[in-house]
Amino acid sequence: xxxxxxxxxxxxxxxxxxxxxxxxxxxxxxxxxxxxxxxxxxxxxxxxxxxxxxxxxxxxxxxxxxxxxxxxxxxxxxxxxxxxxxxxxxxxxxxxxxxxxxxxxxxxxxxxxxxxxxxxxxxxxxxxxxxxxxxxxxxxxxxxxxxxxxxxxxxxxxxxxxxxxxxxxxxxxxxxxxxxxxxxxxxxxxxxxxxxxxxxxxxxxxxxxxxxxxxxxxxxxxxxxxxxxxxxxxxxxxxxxxxxxxxxxxx
Numbered sequence: 001x002x003x004x005x006x007x008x009x010x011x012x013x014x015x016x017x018x019x020x021x022x023x024x025x026x027x028x029x030x031x032x033x034x035x036x037x038x039x040x041x042x043x044x045x046x047x048x049x050x051x052x053x054x055x056x057x058x059x060x061x062x063x064x065x066x067x068x069x070x071x072x073x074x075x076x077x078x079x080x081x082x083x084x085x086x087x088x089x090x091x092x093x094x095x096x097x098x099x100x101x102x103x104x105x106x107x108x109x110x111x112x113x114x115x116x117x118x119x120x121x122x123x124x125x126x127x128x129x130x131x132x133x134x135x136x137x138x139x140x141x142x143x144x145x146x147x148x149x150x151x152x153x154x155x156x157x158x159x160x161x162x163x164x165x166x167x168x169x170x171x172x173x174x175x176x177x178x179x180x181x182x183x184x185x186x187x188x189x190x191x192x193x194x195x196x197x198x199x200x201x202x203x204x205x206x207x208x209x210x211x212x213x214x215x216x217x218x219x220x221x222x223x224x225x226x227x228x229x230x231x232x233x234x235x236x237x238x239x240x241x242x243x244x245x246x247x248x249x250x251x
Contacts, residue, residue, distance in 0.1 A: 015227040018158070019043035023078035033076050034076050034215065041078070046158050049075035049087035050240050051194040053202045056087075057094025059246045067095035068113035086160035088113050090198055093171075097205030103171040103181075106202060119161055126151055126238040127165035131172025144169060145188055157190045166190060170199045178203045209240075 002029045016024050022041035029039075037044050053071040060067040071091035075084045089110050096109035107128060114121045130147050133139040139147065148169060152162035166188040174181035179201065185199040188191045204212050223233050 003074050004036065007077070010229055012227050017048075019046055019048045019083065024190050027077075034080070036237045037076060037078050037080050044078065044080045045083040045160055046079075046156070047083075047086065047160050047163050047191050048158075049079040049083050049192055050090045050160055050164065051191075051198065053090040054088040054089035054094045055243065056207070057096075058098070058243045059178040060091075060095050060097035061247055062095060064095045064109050064113055067091040079113065082120045082160050084116055084163055089124065089164065090167075093167075093198075093202045094205055097202045100206060103175045103203065103206060106206065107168060107171060119188065120164060123152075123165040124168045124235060127168030127170045131169040131174075132164075134169070134173040135175075141187070144173070144184075148188065157196075163188075163191050163195050167193065167195050167198055170195075171202060174203075176203065176207050178207060178216065219251035 007024060008027060011024075013021075013024055019037070019041055022039075022043060023036045026036040026039050026041070031039055040217040049071070055076065056070040056074065057064075057067040060070060068088035068091050071087040072084065075087035079087065087159070089142065092110035092113045093106055096106040097103075100106045100109065107124075111121070111124065127148070130139065130144050133147075134141065135223065148162070148166055152159075152165065153157050155162045166185060170181045170184040170188075174184060181203050182196050182200045185195040188195060200216075222236050224239070225232055226234055
């Protein structure tokens with residue numbers, strides 16, 4: 001329950017939505033984990049746990065199992081099944097990106113933490129296959145996006161499965177090209193900010209901050225807005241340095 005206690009202490013209730021809001025309510029009702037994820041929570045396989053999982057990877061560079069385990073502890077508060085697996089997968093992607101030399105290697109490493117018979121594993125496989133076809137020009141960008149939308153027709157735009165497939169496709173198709181990978185993730189039209197951020201996180205980890213390019217980094221002015229305690233703005237560099245220190249403490 002340490003994660004639940006941290007939520008109550010530091011996370012404003014008005015800044016959580018869908019699965020996280022349901023879990024927050026269940027925590028206040030003193031429901032135990034994992035009932036916090038299942039009681040009156042129809043959103044528990046949506047993307048919320050996946051999009052908060054990056055830091056678990058950054059704190060465990062190169063150790064995809066430790067990253068996935070850390071993400072699992074967090075995600076089970078609000079998500080189940082593929083929502084949970086998605087968080088483990090995203091954490092593993094980020095952990096692998098800090099030591100690998102290609103997104104293909106990153107994706108291979110992250111595949112090892114996903115239950116092989118799960119729908120998430122099938123979605124990632126489809127995304128990777130589509131990304132390979134785009135990379136070899138068997139498909140155009142429009143054709144790749146049409147294939148993804150056809151495969152997941154009718155699925156909610158913030159579900160884990162379709163967005164994970166799009167993430168895998170963007171990474172597989174564009175490898176170390178930060179701008180192209182992020183652009184494809186956003187062009188997919190589902191949870192655009194979240195998928196763009198995850199893809200950018202992975203490719204950024206792979207190429208390093210200096211190779212992302214000032215066109216992407218300069219407009220941020222080394223600042224990020226937050227609802228967490230301690231002020232509305234934080235330094236991105238300072239947060240990165242604190243994460244590095246955390247990683248060094250766990251190695």
